[in-house]
Amino acid sequence: MVSLRPAEQIMRLDRMGASHQTRLSFMRALVRRMSKERWRFERLRFDLDPDGYGTSIFAIHTPNRTYSLIAFTHALDPDQRTDRVIAEAWDATFSLFDGVPTDADLARLAHNTPKQEVGRFSSTELVLARANKSLRAFEHVVECLADGRQPDIDFLARVGYLMRTTAVYGSGKFGCADRGRISERSDTRGPFQVEMLTVYLIRWFTMELVEYVARARGGNRAAKLDAAVKRFLGIGNATGLGMAPFLVKHPILINNWVLARETALARVRALKLASEEQLSELHKLMRRVRRHLEEWNVDDEIQQARTSTLRNEMEDFERRLSDDGLLSEKRPWDMLYLYAETNYSLEGQELAASLLMEPHAQLVDDLAETMCSDRSTCLKPSMSVAELQASITTRYGWALMRDYDDPDEQRYFWYYSEDKLEPRFSDRFAEPGTEYEMPLAFGRDIAALDMELARAEPSSSVAKFLLVHPEFRHVVRRVQTTANFPYSEIHDSLIASDVRPIDLLRFKLAFFGASKFDPKSDLWTRITMFQGAPMPDDLGGPGSDDWFFPVKPEVTR
Amino acid sequence: MTTGRRHVSMGEIEFVVTRAAFGVGAPFGIAEDFAYAVQAAARFGIDPTPAALACLSHLDREPGSRQLTVAECGTEVIFSGPGRLSAVFTGPSLSDFGHLPQFRKTVIRALNVDHPLLVAAALVSGRMKNCIIE
Numbered sequence: 001m002v003s004l005r006p007a008e009q010i011m012r013l014d015r016m017g018a019s020h021q022t023r024l025s026f027m028r029a030l031v032r033r034m035s036k037e038r039w040r041f042e043r044l045r046f047d048l049d050p051d052g053y054g055t056s057i058f059a060i061h062t063p064n065r066t067y068s069l070i071a072f073t074h075a076l077d078p079d080q081r082t083d084r085v086i087a088e089a090w091d092a093t094f095s096l097f098d099g100v101p102t103d104a105d106l107a108r109l110a111h112n113t114p115k116q117e118v119g120r121f122s123s124t125e126l127v128l129a130r131a132n133k134s135l136r137a138f139e140h141v142v143e144c145l146a147d148g149r150q151p152d153i154d155f156l157a158r159v160g161y162l163m164r165t166t167a168v169y170g171s172g173k174f175g176c177a178d179r180g181r182i183s184e185r186s187d188t189r190g191p192f193q194v195e196m197l198t199v200y201l202i203r204w205f206t207m208e209l210v211e212y213v214a215r216a217r218g219g220n221r222a223a224k225l226d227a228a229v230k231r232f233l234g235i236g237n238a239t240g241l242g243m244a245p246f247l248v249k250h251p252i253l254i255n256n257w258v259l260a261r262e263t264a265l266a267r268v269r270a271l272k273l274a275s276e277e278q279l280s281e282l283h284k285l286m287r288r289v290r291r292h293l294e295e296w297n298v299d300d301e302i303q304q305a306r307t308s309t310l311r312n313e314m315e316d317f318e319r320r321l322s323d324d325g326l327l328s329e330k331r332p333w334d335m336l337y338l339y340a341e342t343n344y345s346l347e348g349q350e351l352a353a354s355l356l357m358e359p360h361a362q363l364v365d366d367l368a369e370t371m372c373s374d375r376s377t378c379l380k381p382s383m384s385v386a387e388l389q390a391s392i393t394t395r396y397g398w399a400l401m402r403d404y405d406d407p408d409e410q411r412y413f414w415y416y417s418e419d420k421l422e423p424r425f426s427d428r429f430a431e432p433g434t435e436y437e438m439p440l441a442f443g444r445d446i447a448a449l450d451m452e453l454a455r456a457e458p459s460s461s462v463a464k465f466l467l468v469h470p471e472f473r474h475v476v477r478r479v480q481t482t483a484n485f486p487y488s489e490i491h492d493s494l495i496a497s498d499v500r501p502i503d504l505l506r507f508k509l510a511f512f513g514a515s516k517f518d519p520k521s522d523l524w525t526r527i528t529m530f531q532g533a534p535m536p537d538d539l540g541g542p543g544s545d546d547w548f549f550p551v552k553p554e555v556t557r
Numbered sequence: 558m559t560t561g562r563r564h565v566s567m568g569e570i571e572f573v574v575t576r577a578a579f580g581v582g583a584p585f586g587i588a589e590d591f592a593y594a595v596q597a598a599a600r601f602g603i604d605p606t607p608a609a610l611a612c613l614s615h616l617d618r619e620p621g622s623r624q625l626t627v628a629e630c631g632t633e634v635i636f637s638g639p640g641r642l643s644a645v646f647t648g649p650s651l652s653d654f655g656h657l658p659q660f661r662k663t664v665i666r667a668l669n670v671d672h673p674l675l676v677a678a679a680l681v682s683g684r685m686k687n688c689i690i691e
Contacts, residue, residue: 122564172568180567381653416576439585463653467625470646473586 002269002334004262006486008398011258013492017503018306018346020354023361023548024260025513029368030196031533033187035544037063041536043208044100048073050216052209055110058201059100062187067126067194068097069201070106072114073209081132083166083238085422090116092163092205096127096198098177116167121175126188127198128176129168131206134236138162141210141225146218150226150557156233157295157552160516160528163206164236170195183374191253191372192512199529203235204536228553231538234531237514240524241423244494244504245414248440251481251488253373257511258487260367261353267363268356269334274327281359285548286318289355292515292549300519306347313340313348317355358548377481379473381463388462389453391479392446398491399443400450410444411497413437425501425523441495445475515549570596574609581617583645590649594679605675612672616643622671625650634660636667644672648679655680 009015021028033039040061048054056071073092080089093114097105105124112119116130137159144151170192172178182188188197207230215222247254293311298304320339326332333356340352357364392400402409413428415436428434439445449472456465462480466473482488493499500522509517514527532550534541571592578588591609598605616622622643627650628635634654636647647667654665670676 120563123566172566175564175566175569178567379653381656382658421572461657463650463657466653467627467650470587470623470649471584473584473649474589475586477586477589 002266002331004259004266007489008491010262011487011489011491013490013499013503015346015350016490016507017500018350019507019510020347020351021510021513021515021548022261022264022354022357023364023545024264024357024368024371025511026190026192026196026371027200027513027530027533028545028547029190029365029371030193030200031530031539031547032365032368032545033190034060034200035534035540038540039063041204044068046208046212048209048212050213051075052213052216055106056205056208057101057106058205058208060197060201064185064187065098066100067197068100069198069205070095070097070101070109070113071202071205072110074114076132078135081135083132083164085167085240085242086419087166088118089114090130090166091133092131092202094127094129094131094198094202095121095125096129096194096201098124098126098181117174119174123175123177123181125176126182126194127168127170128174129165129198129202131163131165131202131235133163134159134161138210142214142217144557145211145214145223145225146221148218148221148223150223150229150555152557153229153232153552153555156229158297159236160531161234161236162210163202164238164526165199165202165529166238167242168195168198168237170198179374183372189372190368191257196512196529199235199237200533203233203530203533206235207233207535226553226555227535227538229555230535231547232532232550232553234515234528234533237527237529238520238524239505239509239527241425241501241505243508244425244501245423245438245440247490247504247508248442248494250373251377251478252375252485255482255485255488256371256373259485260371261511262487264357264360264364264367265337265353268360269331269337271333271360271363272331274329274332276327278359279321279327282321282355283318285355285358286314286321288551289351289549290314290318291551295552296516298516298518303517303519306345309345310347310351313344314351316343317348317352354548361545377477379462379477380480381461381466383462383480384458385453385456385460385462385465386458388465388476388479389450389458391483392450392453395483395489396443396446396450396479399446402443402447402493402496404444404447408497409493410441410495412495412499414440414494428495439474441493442475442478442489443493444495445472446479448472449475449479567596567599570599577609577613578616578645581613582620582623583616587646587649590652590679590682591645591675593682594644594648594675597682598674598678601678601681603674605678608672608674612644612675615641615671616645619643622646627654632663634663634665636665637669640669642667642670644670644675644679648676649683651676652680652683655683 042059044059045057053073058069060067071094076091095109095113141151188194329335340349413434417424502519502522509527516528518526532547534544574592574595575588578591595605595609623646624638625636647670
């Protein structure tokens with residue numbers, strides 16, 4: 001047995017901000033399911049003008065039901081093209097429909113989907129999304145294909161996508177279906193599976209769109225996009241603070257994500273022997289990972305420096321893998337992991353962990369089924385004050401040891417913007433609005449609860465305590481809800497002066513399976529999704545699940 | 558839930574009602590429970606919007622409606638206040654007391670509540686059975 005890494009090591013913001021995709025990431029799990037269950041893809045409608053503007057319906061048939069991506073593409077004035085949440089128009093807007101839409105559904109959505117947040121939706125719509133073209137990349141591909149040539153892969157590799165989503169909304173937003181509608185379906189019960197499916201379909205739609213526009217422009221001379229290029233191109237995404245509160249508000253779900261990953265790592269580390277086959281696969285992966293790291297270049301100085309260190313560490317890790325004695329070591333994977341933990345940066349440690357899981361599908365993949373949770377929070381009114389306080393003392397040492405009288409410990413506050421109902425983050429001592437603070441500072445609030453409990457009668461019940469102190473109700477609920485979930489809390493303050501929200505985004509996006517993190521500030525990042533994933537035609541074939549850390553293909557123009 | 562001609566999701570109810578209750582002075586945990594109660598009413602096919610709005614307005618106008626007093630009188634536990642009690646606060650507390658082992662076989666009574674429907678909904682969402690709301 002190898003113990004799971006403890007929460008006090010794992011659930012720290014700096015390590016969360018060094019997370020990498022794993023084979024348990026949600027995009028990987030979706031693609032595996034699509035391959036295994038032979039989901040069928042069908043283009044039901046593609047009514048576009050020669051510039052690619054119009055209405056399309058792309059359907060996916062699972063063994064159980066059909067979902068349809070309804071896409072509206074629009075001419076967009078360049079002045080209106082922005083990735084910011086304040087945008088009011090986009091190159092393309094999408095709804096993921098539960099089933100096949102009727103003409104009436106389509107007419108209704110044609111009126112609402114392009115309006116995004118201002119539109120209204122119904123429980124047959126599972127996801128609402130929008131995307132903008134990477135104008136230079138899209139136009140370059142159209143121009144080349146229309147001329148019968150393949151695009152410049154070096155140029156495309158610097159961008160990584162032809163379209164980037166700027167929002168993907170699910171779970172009841174703007175009248176769309178609540179999570180409850182899909183949470184019992186095997187197709188969609190995993191975390192964020194309908195959102196990932198939507199992005200996957202947008203990627204397919206984008207490839208069809210670019211070829212269509214090229215054909216409209218070039219006629220018979222037009223070429224099709226090389227299959228390797230298609231596979232290499234992902235969908236870009238710009239992600240901001242909207243994601244961060246989610247992690248705090250879903251403690252059991254987050255526990256299940258991390259528990260699955262940590263269990264996977266512990267299973268691999270516990271293996272007594274490494275096979276030649278696994279070692280060979282890992283060697284192959286190492287070469288690809290190192291090439292991927294060479295291709296991962298961003299403007300952000302912090303990330304670029306970290307990536308540079310990571311390149312050196314992976315060079316070293318490859319040397320360790322080539323050690324002749326590795327196969328004869330007792331628990332060789334554990335030895336490798338512990339070496340990384342001792343010698344590498346946090347990025348290096350987390351990438352080593354991801355790598356070690358990769359050749360162990362049989363040992364790991366079943367854990368993807370354990371990563372969802374529809375358990376709600378709970379309150380136990382009959383618990384005694386003494387029991388509650390003991391629970392805090394046992395599990396919240398990290399919160400109790402901070403000095404919340406120090407202004408730096410409470411520098412920031414989180415709130416929702418009035419216009420877009422999006423989370424925001426401000427300096428408590430410089431900006432107004434602290435009275436609207438969202439309850440995300442559980443460390444601080446649990447420390448305050450602990451002080452108040454110390455003044456209460458120990459044998460009294462939580463019910464009686466809350467009658468007098470209703471202001472602690474959400475905090476008590478938090479402590480009681482998380483009691484049996486070791487990875488449910490982030491062991492750092494989310495309001496201290498040194499907090500970097502980008503760490504929260506990176507953690508969540510890594511679980512999604514994103515790559516090429518490209519931070520634009522401490523508050524938002526660009527990423528690429530499904531880069532390297534098989535296109536619908538390739539699903540189920542060899543290599544369907546082999547797209548960990550994809551690299552630029554060799555293409556003849 | 559469909560109210561009038563507009564479909565509203567349970568997620569939207571939770572989001573909006575929690576913030577509305579917080580906005581009229583309910584602590585966040587109480588506001589969350591109020592939202593769960595409104596969801597519970599909606600699940601029963603009742604449009605809770607008129608009652609929820611009136612209840613929040615009452616709490617906004619009469620902050621004293623949050624002051625609950627609990628008295629044990631023989632075989633009953635009675636919740637009362639200086640004026641009409643706010644359902645926003647009464648629902649969660651009533652539900653909490655109903656979970657205490659010593660009151661499992663006791664009648665818990667809440668007197669002079671502004672919107673009994675929403676207290677009943679809170680008890681449904683808290684899975685309580687032994688309460689009377691007047």
